[in-house]
Amino acid sequence: MKEAISILKSEHRSISAILYALKELARMAHDATVRPRFQVLRSMLRYIDEYPEKLHHPKENEHLFARLVARALETRLLVEELQAEHEEGARLIRELERALLFMEEGWPVGAREFQQAVEAYAEFHWKHMRKEEQQLLPLAERHLTAEDWKAIDAAFAANRDPIAGMQERDFEKLFARIVALAPDPVGLGERWA
Ligand SMILES: [Fe+2]
Ligand SMILES: [Fe+2]
Numbered sequence: 001m002k003e004a005i006s007i008l009k010s011e012h013r014s015i016s017a018i019l020y021a022l023k024e025l026a027r028m029a030h031d032a033t034v035r036p037r038f039q040v041l042r043s044m045l046r047y048i049d050e051y052p053e054k055l056h057h058p059k060e061n062e063h064l065f066a067r068l069v070a071r072a073l074e075t076r077l078l079v080e081e082l083q084a085e086h087e088e089g090a091r092l093i094r095e096l097e098r099a100l101l102f103m104e105e106g107w108p109v110g111a112r113e114f115q116q117a118v119e120a121y122a123e124f125h126w127k128h129m130r131k132e133e134q135q136l137l138p139l140a141e142r143h144l145t146a147e148d149w150k151a152i153d154a155a156f157a158a159n160r161d162p163i164a165g166m167q168e169r170d171f172e173k174l175f176a177r178i179v180a181l182a183p184d185p186v187g188l189g190e191r192w193a
Pocket of ligand 2: 012056060129132
């Protein structure tokens with residue numbers, strides 16, 4: 001498998017793991033009988049905001065998508081759809097942050113709204129990643145040249161955020177923190193009663 005494709009798929013797996021955990025915690029926050037610890041929910045939203053939104057999607061836009069459209073114009077509609085979804089995702093994450101703040105101030109008021117916002121966001125993001133893996137990647141494998149892949153592989157492996165200079169390892173730390181904070185059975189933290 002091409003290096004960039006395996007990186008892209010493994011990033012999708014990390015994003016999926018966070019989405020799954022976030023859904024589970026949103027459900028638990030709704031059912032909890034004592035005030036949930038909100039720190040872990042904030043860390044999860046930060047992960048989504050800074051990882052898929054600021055690193056993963058720009059890499060796709062600037063390297064994979066741009067080269068694919070240049071090689072095969074007929075892929076333009078699909079690429080534009082995916083790019084529009086990247087923008088929609090950025091808007092939805094702001095809504096999630098607002099819903100979390102609202103829940104944090106008034107819990108248990110706002111717990112249902114937050115849970116619904118999380119469900120909608122996770123569904124949206126899963127659909128997006130499936131579209132990339134099932135529709136876009138086969139087209140990329142068909143149309144891109146060895147030279148394209150070399151450039152894309154290098155860009156995907158470097159994984160730098162051009163704005164903040166953030167790198168992969170920062171996210172490993174954040175990921176580890178989420179696992180430590182998330183309550184049993186989602187993570188290793190103390191159970192919310
Ligand atoms: Fe994407
Ligand atoms: Fe993606």
